[in-house]
Amino acid sequence: xxxxxxxxxxxxxxxxxxxxxxxxxxxxxxxxxxxxxxxxxxxxxxxxxxxxxxxxxxxxxxxxxxxxxxxxxxxxxxxxxxxxxxxxxxxxxxxxxxxxxxxxxxxxxxxxxxxxxxxxxxxxxxxxxx
Numbered sequence: 469x470x471x472x473x474x475x476x477x478x479x480x481x482x483x484x485x486x487x488x489x490x491x492x493x494x495x496x497x498x499x500x501x502x503x504x505x506x507x508x509x510x511x512x513x514x515x516x517x518x519x520x521x522x523x524x525x526x527x528x529x530x531x532x533x534x535x536x537x538x539x540x541x542x543x544x545x546x547x548x549x550x551x552x553x554x555x556x557x558x559x560x561x562x563x564x565x566x567x568x569x570x571x572x573x574x575x576x577x578x579x580x581x582x583x584x585x586x587x588x589x590x591x592x593x594x595x596x597x598x
Contacts, residue, residue: 479535551583
């Protein structure tokens with residue numbers, strides 16, 4: 469097993485203290501090379517995962533987030549489930565003031581899917597970047 473495979477297999481989200489918890493500020497993270505497997509066909513699905521959050525006491529360490537997101541590459545999971553799992557794990561661990569996760573999946577079979585999950589405090593229309 470190669471060192472990258474070992475790192476992904478042992479991936480856990482690492483949290484750091486927020487250096488300025490007294491201030492509301494937004495963190496945006498994009499992971500443009502997300503992959504998972506189609507639960508029906510087993511073919512790979514490709515997406516950009518976009519995370520936007522306002523931290524409270526904790527922030528996520530980026531390398532651990534990258535490794536965590538890479539754990540999905542061999543998992544048969546729908547677009548909706550993948551996006552909701554990522555949201556759920558970040559929400560549970562970070563307890564942010566606001567959180568949004570967007571799974572912007574590449575077209576397959578001429579169908580494009582964008583899944584957006586966000587905190588109850590912000591249910592505005594999704595902003596789709598083109």
